[in-house]
Amino acid sequence: MSNRKYQLRKKRHKRVRHKITGTPSRPRLVVFRSLTNNYAQLVDDEKGIILSSASDLKNKSKATKSERAKEVGAEIAKKAQEQKITEVVFDRNGYKYHGRVKAIAAAAREGGLKF
Numbered sequence: 001m002s003n004r005k006y007q008l009r010k011k012r013h014k015r016v017r018h019k020i021t022g023t024p025s026r027p028r029l030v031v032f033r034s035l036t037n038n039y040a041q042l043v044d045d046e047k048g049i050i051l052s053s054a055s056d057l058k059n060k061s062k063a064t065k066s067e068r069a070k071e072v073g074a075e076i077a078k079k080a081q082e083q084k085i086t087e088v089v090f091d092r093n094g095y096k097y098h099g100r101v102k103a104i105a106a107a108a109r110e111g112g113l114k115f
Contacts (some may be wrong), residue, residue, distance in 0.1 A: 008094075009093075009094035009095065010094060011094075012094040013093050013094030016091065016092075016094070017091070020089050020091060021045040021046070021089070022042075022043045022044050022045040022046075022088075022089055023044065023045070023046055024044050024046065024047070025085075025087070026085075026087045026088060026089055027042040027043055027044050027051055027085060027088055027089070028042070028043045028044075028045060028088065028089045028090075028091045029041070029042055029076065029088040029089065029090050029091060029108065029113070029115075030042075030043055030091045030093055031090075031091065031092055031093055031095065031101050031104050031105075032093055033065075033069075033095065033100050033101065036065075037055060037056050037057055037068075038055065038056050038065065038068060038069045038072045038100055038104060039053065039054070039055040039072070040053065040054050040055070040072050040073065040075075040076040040104055040108075041053040041054075041076075042076065042079070042080060042083075042085065042088065051080075051083060051085070052076065052079040052080065052083060053076075053079075054072050054075040054076040054079060055072060056068040056069070056071060056072050059071065065100055066099060066100055066103045067103075069099075069100040069101075069103040069104045069107070070103045070104070070106070070107040071107070072104055072107070073103065073104035073105065073106065073107025073108040073110075073111065074107045074108070074110070074111050076104075076108055076111075076113075077107065077108045077109075077110070077111020077112055077113050078111060080108075080111075080112075080113055081111070081112055085113075086112065086113065086114060087113070087114045087115075088108075088113050088114070088115060089115070090105060090115045092105075
């Protein structure tokens with residue numbers, strides 16, 4: 001990845017983070033995607049803690065990245081339901097709402113989370 005793309009993504013993320021924060025009742029759902037894996041976290045910004053997280057690191061299937069992203073979204077929704085969290089603030093982390101980011105969001109919505 002070029003340094004310029006990374007800088008632009010970080011600039012977008014910084015701009016968005018000034019507007020949204022996570023609370024204990026409505027945490028921030030943060031999405032991160034690397035070249036090979038997908039990650040999602042529920043963050044309480046008031047206390048500065050991660051409430052739960054999900055990733056496809058342990059998933060050794062031959063599924064595509066987007067299919068694995070759907071599994072991550074379903075997993076984070078399940079963990080949120082266990083903690084009695086129904087509403088979240090979606091933080092796409094400066095990425096375009098497309099592909100894997102969109103797949104995580106769609107699967108989380110299907111799992112019962114409201115954005």
